[in-house]
Amino acid sequence: MKYGVTRDYVIGLEFVTGTGDLVRVGRRTAKGVVGYDLVGLLVGSEGTLGIITEITVKLRPLRDPERTIAGYFPDLVSAGRAVTAVAAAGLTPSALELVDRTCLQAVDDWKNMGLSTEADTVLLGRIDTPGAQGDAEAALMEQVFSDSGAGFAVVSSDPQEAELLFAARRLAYPALERLGDVLTEDVCVPKSQVAPVLAEIQAIAARHDTVIANIAHAGDGNLHPLLITQPGDAAARERAQLAFHEIIDVALAAGGTVTGEHGVGLLKMDGLHAELSAPVVELHRAIKSAMDPAGILNPGKVFRAHG
Amino acid sequence: MKYGVTRDYVIGLEFVTGTGDLVRVGRRTAKGVVGYDLVGLLVGSEGTLGIITEITVKLRPLRDPERTIAGYFPDLVSAGRAVTAVAAAGLTPSALELVDRTCLQAVDDWKNMGLSTEADTVLLGRIDTPGAQGDAEAALMEQVFSDSGAGFAVVSSDPQEAELLFAARRLAYPALERLGDVLTEDVCVPKSQVAPVLAEIQAIAARHDTVIANIAHAGDGNLHPLLITQPGDAAARERAQLAFHEIIDVALAAGGTVTGEHGVGLLKMDGLHAELSAPVVELHRAIKSAMDPAGILNPGKVFRAHG
Known part of the structure; x- marks a missing residue:
């Protein structure tokens, strides 16, 4: 981050x-x-x-060692509020990741890490500011987590414990893939909008009877709702598609973008046309024509070639 | 930086x-x-x-207070070597500026700051890493300056003194304008090439009998040789033009660019065509046509419209 x-x-x-x-x-x-x-x-x-x-x-010098700050929240939305509060406190963590209950449970079912008994939603922050100021920033983040409703917040003094928490974050996606087909969202919203958009995503999941797990590069406002369906269940797949498009609408209404990092390809082409105005799409077409006059470079991707 | x-x-x-x-x-x-x-x-x-x-x-949180490290060097090239050595030491200063003897003299003649009696070339570094690590980095930069040939190097403990040094840096350009017409270069070279390119610039100045003062955002390798001529001296102006173009050739040969920050306009149009290959210029023309089909947006600038 x-x-x-x-x-x-x-x-x-x-x-x-x-x-x-x-x-x-x-x-x-x-x-x-x-x-x-x-x-x-x-x-x-x-x-x-x-x-x-x-x-x-370009390269950077090797980074300084990081401190890990874990916050265990009783629900998704209070974790989202903590993300906004971290930014408002003037902190610039090197990482601020979110893992929700569905992901924790899936990791536990697979790896028996015992995480899901302790929290509904986990925030994992990292601070690499050196020395006493870094210690102070880590303590401030812990305080912000507590003030935002975390039942438990701690600056980890144990590198192995910290590594375990981030391992759970990394395992979330493959753990969910064990549960069914995963449709991955990638919306990014302003930091101030993380909590309300997470609340909307929960409402969308309920409305469309769809399991939506959430991991997020939360500090960037980059959310990855993961929509899970059972292979062969066409009705569930259709509900998930509706939910997918509603999440995009919610992100755009919040001042966000349909893709924070994954790109457009075919999956987000409708989203691109929802996000960009017609004249901006025309600029894309003009640039594409200018640089690829024969139309031979990955044709048919990213945006529709004609209006 | x-x-x-x-x-x-x-x-x-x-x-x-x-x-x-x-x-x-x-x-x-x-x-x-x-x-x-x-x-x-x-x-x-x-x-x-x-x-x-x-x-x-996008905005950043307010920065931490900075330490200023000054190095007084006996010549331009040893200051250039110090710039490369700072990068090689793994330091990322918030600023690393260079002011040469001609600039120091011009500032002194105007503002009587007494700088030119103390140094041929001054490097001004700033470190904003907080706490003890910042102190250690500042001490390391001071050591790197000394090891690179500075006759005097110091971490300034006096904010007023530090501010005075940066004031001299900011006054260099207007001070030089009091001496004649100033033709401003803006080449940028890899950090490893700062010293040899500064040596070449000195040689070019001598060869074309042209006064060339040097200020630089040295830490970025962004050099601002300032070519000074007397108004009305057409022969001197012509020599300065030759020097100007030779500096561009030297920068390109060193793996640099003709403009680090000022842009192209008309002054660097020849330089752009020297730097960019013909097919890349064609891409520029194609994009220009795509986005400005009527050719009404600042026409005739940056690159030649036709080959």
């Missing part, structure tokens, strides 16, 4: 254009503003503007 | 397109990957792709 996303580190590219040229764009320097930012245009274009053959990234 | 450049903070834009639409692109969220990065494409396009009418920026 503190250090941004991969695209922030891509400073140069080599790629094959739609007309068959092998070109190099970007730079090797810390700064540079010569011409259009074609690196940024290519990153996230999902193969529709060129085929990337080499990537130049 | 530590926190990147303004473009890294622009996450949303409203702009008027070349076809007269008022559009909104980007996001209000921490992350988002829906469609092409039109925000990044517009930032730095110098008015050639749209007229920006509103900008959404």
